[in-house]
Amino acid sequence: MTESVTIGSRFHGPPDSGNGGYCCGVVATFIEGPSRVRLLIPPPLDEPMEVRREGDRVGLFHHDRQIATGWQCTVDIDVPEPPGYAEATQASGRYRGFDSHFYPGCFVCGPKREHGDGLRVFAGPVEPGKGPPGMVAATWVPDESLAYASGHVASQYLWAVLDCPGAYAFPEPETGAILLGELAVDIRGAVAPGEKCVLIGWEISHEGRKHYSGTALFGESGACRAVGHATWFEVPSA
Numbered sequence: 001m002t003e004s005v006t007i008g009s010r011f012h013g014p015p016d017s018g019n020g021g022y023c024c025g026v027v028a029t030f031i032e033g034p035s036r037v038r039l040l041i042p043p044p045l046d047e048p049m050e051v052r053r054e055g056d057r058v059g060l061f062h063h064d065r066q067i068a069t070g071w072q073c074t075v076d077i078d079v080p081e082p083p084g085y086a087e088a089t090q091a092s093g094r095y096r097g098f099d100s101h102f103y104p105g106c107f108v109c110g111p112k113r114e115h116g117d118g119l120r121v122f123a124g125p126v127e128p129g130k131g132p133p134g135m136v137a138a139t140w141v142p143d144e145s146l147a148y149a150s151g152h153v154a155s156q157y158l159w160a161v162l163d164c165p166g167a168y169a170f171p172e173p174e175t176g177a178i179l180l181g182e183l184a185v186d187i188r189g190a191v192a193p194g195e196k197c198v199l200i201g202w203e204i205s206h207e208g209r210k211h212y213s214g215t216a217l218f219g220e221s222g223a224c225r226a227v228g229h230a231t232w233f234e235v236p237s238a
Contacts, residue, residue, distance in 0.1 A: 003030070003051040005060070007043050010117065011107045011160075013180075017042035019107045020180030021163020021228075025156030027051075027070040028185065030058045036184035037070035075186035077229050079216045080131045080202055087126065088198045091137040094124030096168065102177040109164035116143050119157070123165035123201055135202040136168045140217075144193045152190040158217060159185050162228035165201030166213030173234045178211070182231040189225040196220045209234035 005026055013019035024037035030051055043049070044062055052059045060068040083091065097104070097111055104112040108119045123136035131137075140161055142153045162185055167178045191197060197219055204212040215228040 004048045006048050007045055009045045012045055013106045014103050021183055022156055022160040024183045025159025027058060027060050027068050031070050031072055033072055034075050034186035035070055036073040037068055038182045039068050040066050043067050073184050075184045075227055075229055077214045079227055082198050082200050082218050083126055083137050085196055085198055088137040088139045091124040091126050092122045092139055095122035108160050119161055121161050121164055123168045132202045134169050136165055138165060138199045140197045140199055142193050147193045155187055158187055158226050161199055162215040165199050166215045166230045167232055169201040169213050170203045170211050176234055176236040178232050179235050181233050184229045187226045191219060191225050
């Protein structure tokens with residue numbers, strides 16, 4: 001039986017394609033355990049895409065064009081100490097996307113999205129001296145619509161919130177946008193709707209227009225619930 005998925009228009013990053021983290025998370029639902037997903041071209045919206053299993057990999061195809069590929073992996077990164085919820089709330093108030101945002105309607109970090117529609121993850125810089133240089137933090141309280149029948153937040157939304165904070169951990173390009181190329185995630189625990197969570201993002205390294213960042217999600221207890229490692233590309237304006 002052929003498996004397929006459709007990325008609804010609600011889940012866009014750029015106006016005409018899916019949010020990278022969310023789309024990677026959808027692919028990851030077909031992979032057991034920690035996994036890495038590479039985006040090859042922007043995922044289309046409202047178009048059925050075929051899931052193909054090819055050896056130890058899972059591919060996502062739109063007609064004959066491959067959109068993404070994913071595989072099992074390990075996510076081995078050192079996670080900085082997160083700020084508390086109050087400190088993360090203050091950091092969110094310093095989110096640079098409030099003043100300038102290439103995709104203000106992004107499902108994850110777009111300030112034009114309403115509560116219950118977008119995830120509204122606004123990662124701003126922490127106080128100097130707290131965490132690695134450039135570290136950002138945000139708060140997130142998932143709403144009931146994001147839960148599975150189990151009562152826990154569905155995994156693709158955890159992937160989504162581990163996406164955008166990483167892009168704000170390094171300086172904004174002078175021209176063009178920053179797009180996700182690859183995301184690896186290890187989900188270590190469940191998150192409940194209504195839980196007061198903290199997210200952090202930090203830059204690991206960069207090579208020219210390519211950036212590597214880490215992200216982490218902490219539950220209300222302070223336990224780390226998920227970590228991510230992302231590869232980003234600066235894309236010049238058209």
